[in-house]
Amino acid sequence: MNVVEKIITLEQKESVRLDPDRLKGLCAHLGDTNAIDVLCRTIEELAVRLSHCERFWRQRDWTELRKCARSLVAIADQAGMTVLARVASDVVQTVEAGDAVGTGATLNRLIRVGEKSLTAVWDQQDLSV
Template identity: 80%
Template sequence: MNVVEKIITLEQQESVHLDPDRLGGLCTQLGDTNAVDVLCRTIEELALRLSNCERFWRQRNWVDLRKCAKSLVAISDQVGMTALARVAGDVVNTVDTGDVVATGATLSRLIRVGERSLTAIWDQQDLSV
């Protein structure tokens, strides 16, 4: 019998990219108070859509998964979450190719990047950038 002496656990960490110019532009365009309000509503919407993407994946609902991921691209790009927008676009591409395994892997990455992006925005003490 073989005995495993050492088990290695891989921890996947994703870097997030927030575009400070985009966030600053929101503050300039809307004013600090309105920009914070928009960002708070956007965070809630992104969290909901990330959850919906995961639900659509479990249901194997490719049409709605694609639509939901596509909406994540647009919303996250508007508030400067460039990494989230890019990975959501990757999910759309894998759904389009019909590669279920790649879609699952890319969706998992989307969830990780999404959680880190939302936390990064939320944790900023000064949203006016």
């Protein structure tokens, strides 16, 4: 019988980055109130699409997962969520490569980064930067 003496737990921490210039641009173009409204709707849409991506993964619906992740790239990029856009692009690439294991790993990372990105936007004290 083998005995494990020490178990190591890997803690996965993701850093996110919001593009302040993109947020400033939104505020300059739309005004503070409208920019906040757009960001709130964007956050809501991103949360819904992250949930859809996870569901498509569980259903092994690669076509819809790819489509949903691609839409996340565009939305996240417009909102200045550069890391989220990049990781969503990684999910698209793994789906296109037919790499189910890689897709699972990058999708889990997408969900972690997505949650942190959404929280980071909400935590902004002054969206007009």
